[in-house]
Amino acid sequence: MTNAVAYTDTEAGEIIGHMLKAVRHCEVLDIQLISAANGHLTLELPYSELIVGNPGSGVIHGGAITTLMDTACGFVIPISLEEFSVCPTLDLRIDYMTAAQPNQSVFGRSEVYRVTDNVIFSKGIAYQDNIDKPIAHCVATFMRLPPEVTQVTKEQS
Amino acid sequence: MTTKMADAIEQQDFVKLASQIPYAQLIGIRCIPIGENFIFKLPKNADNLGNPYLPAIHGGVIGGFMETAGILHVMMNTKLEKVPKVVDFSIDYLRPGRDVDSFAICEVVRQGRKIANVTISAWQTRQEQPIATARAHFLLS
Numbered sequence: 001m002t003n004a005v006a007y008t009d010t011e012a013g014e015i016i017g018h019m020l021k022a023v024r025h026c027e028v029l030d031i032q033l034i035s036a037a038n039g040h041l042t043l044e045l046p047y048s049e050l051i052v053g054n055p056g057s058g059v060i061h062g063g064a065i066t067t068l069m070d071t072a073c074g075f076v077i078p079i080s081l082e083e084f085s086v087c088p089t090l091d092l093r094i095d096y097m098t099a100a101q102p103n104q105s106v107f108g109r110s111e112v113y114r115v116t117d118n119v120i121f122s123k124g125i126a127y128q129d130n131i132d133k134p135i136a137h138c139v140a141t142f143m144r145l146p147p148e149v150t151q152v153t154k155e156q157s
Numbered sequence: 158m159t160t161k162m163a164d165a166i167e168q169q170d171f172v173k174l175a176s177q178i179p180y181a182q183l184i185g186i187r188c189i190p191i192g193e194n195f196i197f198k199l200p201k202n203a204d205n206l207g208n209p210y211l212p213a214i215h216g217g218v219i220g221g222f223m224e225t226a227g228i229l230h231v232m233m234n235t236k237l238e239k240v241p242k243v244v245d246f247s248i249d250y251l252r253p254g255r256d257v258d259s260f261a262i263c264e265v266v267r268q269g270r271k272i273a274n275v276t277i278s279a280w281q282t283r284q285e286q287p288i289a290t291a292r293a294h295f296l297l298s
Contacts, residue, residue, distance in 0.1 A: 024206040025215040028183070052179040053228075054240045056159050061180035062243045063221020070217040089216045093247040 005039065005080055012036040012079035019075055026071055029064060034107065041076040043068060045106045058102035062094070065106060065126055069094060069138040072108035073122035077142060080112040087120055087142035095137045104128045106135065118144055166236055171195060174229060181225050184218055188229065195233070197226040199259040206256060214254035223248065223261050223277040223291045230263035231273050231295050241295035244272065248291040257281050259288065271298050 007015060013036045020026045020033060020043075029051065034042040045051075045060075045068040053061025070092055077087050100106055109131070110124030120142040125134035165173035171188035175181045184205055187198040199205070199214075199222045207215030224246050231241050261279040268274075277291040278284075 022209050023215065024204055024209065025218055026207075028204045050179055050183050053225075055162070055177055055179065056240070061178070061221065061225065062246060063180055063184070063217070063224050066220035066224060066246065066248075067215060067217025070215070070220065074216070088253070089250045091247065091249045092216070092220065093245065095245045096243050099242065 006082055006084065007079055009037040015078060016041065016075055019078075020071075023071070025067060029067060031068060031071060036076075036079055039076070039080050040109060040111050041072055041079065042107055042109045043072050043075075045108065047103050047105055052102075057099075059099050060102070060106070062096065065096075065100070065108075065136055066092070066094060068106060068108040069110070069124055069126055069136070070140065072110035072124050073138060073140040074142065076110040076112055076122055076124075077120055081115065081120075086145045088145070090119070090141045090143050092138065092140040096135065097133075097137065098135050100126075100135050101128055107131075108138075110138075116144075120144060162240075163238070166232055169233060171229060171233065174232065175225075178225070180221065181229075184221060184225075186222060186225055186229075194262070195230065197222070197229070197261040197263075199261070201257050203256070208253075211253055212256045214256065214259065216248075216250060216254075219250070219254050219259070219279060219289050220246065220248050220291070222259065223279055223289065224293060226261040227263050227275045227277050227291070227293045227295065231265065231275060231297070234265060235268065235273070235297060237297060241273070241297050244294040244296050246291065246293045248289055250289050252286065252288045254279075254288045255281060260284070268297075271296060273297055 051064040114121040126136040205218040
């Protein structure tokens with residue numbers, strides 16, 4: 001990213017913290033901020049029996065990882081742009097490298113890798129104990145809404 | 158897979174099968190049999206919201222709903238002896254998922270010995286106005 005960003009790392013952390021609290025389903029999954037620095041965002045999805053997808057193995061459901069990665073790839077946008085912008089997700093793809101280990105948190109790390117006038121491209125990885133062996137890769141694109149829409153949302157927040 | 162899941166598949170009992178999957182219970186997935194096919198339902202649920210201002214269902218929940226629908230559909234159609242693994246999952250968001258009931262229907266486009274290609278379409282008010290379409294590959298063996 002060569003763009004100047006609007007926030008310091010400390011401000012970025014505060015913004016992400018507020019956003020996580022405002023999003024009900026992130027509260028339900030207990031998604032936590034680990035770090036927001038240098039245009040990278042890392043979130044944690046704690047292990048819970050509530051999000052198990054395969055009761056035989058205790059492995060968590062891909063849907064919870066989809067939520068983690070959608071959140072990570074979306075939330076990294078406001079801390080990567082020159083100004084605050086509301087960006088709905090256009091599409092998202094997740095490639096699963098391997099199953100998550102039960103009883104361990106999953107971390108989602110994301111970054112914005114291309115910004116155009118209308119579209120923003122983010123990518124991320126989901127990993128557990130070794131960041132070099134991701135359990136999933138994710139790419140997502142987001143639409144940039146006009147400033148007047150962003151302003152309305154900002155005033156409501 | 159647990160014995161209860163195997164029984165549910167043998168009996169073609171989606172309610173029983175879904176009740177064995179904690180994540181499906183968390184977001185509240187239901188199944189409605191339509192002849193030999195099935196429609197999946199995600200009832201309106203404040204715990205599934207993402208954007209609090211619209212309000213709109215979290216995109217991740219819509220993805221999780223459609224991924225679960227695909228898995229359940231494949232399990233019922235192939236009578237698998239284990240839960241299929243998701244190889245990849247790709248979703249296009251077409252409209253905001255408003256805070257109302259959502260529905261999804263699946264189609265197995267191609268089923269080989271190892272891999273199934275499944276498309277999933279989700280809608281709210283009208284089926285011909287989908288809120289999202291998705292495509293997944295599942296590893297069967």
